[in-house]
């Protein structure tokens with residue numbers, strides 16, 4: 001296909017190319033930090049969730065690449081991290097570490113001839129302060145989703161999406177620790193890369209979902225599984241028990257007759273794995289009072305819907321990402337295929353009623 005016809009087929013082709021480049025570069029920084037993680041590289045935010053030098057470094061690189069690759073676009077980004085803690089007394093050393101990590105990653109890549117100062121790093125982090133909303137275009141970034149998994153040495157994802165007039169139009173999920181090979185026969189066996197680790201999922205509205213090696217390979221179209229009997233289904237849930245109510249997910253699994261034990265995995269890697277049929281259902285039911293943020297679901301949700309799946313809240317409504325930094329939704333998120341959605345939704349609603 002010529003470049004011109006590719007652009008005609010995908011109206012967000014330029015944004016997709018920039019987003020993929022941003023996520024790949026950010027993931028490289030994360031991989032280096034995960035390989036040599038030290039306790040001192042982990043800080044605690046005011047909400048007591050962890051944040052690492054890699055969360056900040058990833059956010060800086062994504063912000064930088066998007067601006068460099070799309071210079072004529074107006075830039076608005078809703079991202080998880082801010083610079084507040086890095087501007088405090090005593091944070092100089094951490095800020096210096098982030099700055100050198102970012103500069104080393106840029107230099108090793110070779111695409112940009114530049115070096116950032118500490119002030120540039122703080123400003124790039126604060127490029128993610130947008131409130132998002134229903135009008136215009138907004139990038140939505142989780143620089144490391146699954147920070148707890150990242151620190152443990154498990155799964156995590158760099159998750160970047162684009163909202164256009166309140167709708168998700170593009171999503172890229174970089175999952176450095178997720179094998180490229182699907183466990184589902186239909187989507188498995190990507191060329192010669194059988195044991196390769198590191199998957200890059202990407203989707204644009206109306207164009208389907210593809211995956212390629214994080215290090216680069218031919219992209220492959222993927223689709224969710226076609227299981228229609230819940231007895232044959234397996235489901236994903238958070239590795240962290242505090243992130244999703246296990247009593248409810250196990251009661252739903254029981255109602256559905258699901259035989260397989262839950263697959264527990266950190267981050268939106270779950271959405272990617274679901275999109276290629278590694279499992280059939282993803283359930284996320286936070287404890288009362290927890291409000292979901294948009295960056296935890298934007299990229300993952302389009303990766304699943306463009307692979308033929310569905311993502312709904314506990315009332316059966318689509319997720320509404322147009323309300324700002326938080327997800328305005330009923331408790332609970334279900335991602336699955338179109339055959340299983342009605343039965344899973346019914347079981348979830350029954351389980352929630354019984355809980356009251």
Ligand SMILES: Nc1ncnc2c1ncn2[C@@H]1O[C@H](COP(=O)(O)O)[C@@H](OP(=O)(O)O)[C@H]1O
Pocket residue numbers: 049080142144145146147148149238239240242243244265266267268286287290293296
């Ligand atoms: N008590 C809680 N309940 C539900 N989600 C929570 C939570 N505390 C943190 N989270 C969110 O859960 C995300 C990780 O999801 P998962 O459990 O699927 O790995 C975290 O993303 P970050 O790691 O980006 O902060 C964070 O936003």
Ligand SMILES: [Mg+2]
Pocket residue numbers: 049050080147
């Ligand atoms: Mg966090």
Ligand SMILES: [Mg+2]
Pocket residue numbers: 142144145146295296
């Ligand atoms: Mg997150």
Ligand SMILES: [Mg+2]
Pocket residue numbers: 055080142143144145146147
């Ligand atoms: Mg995060």
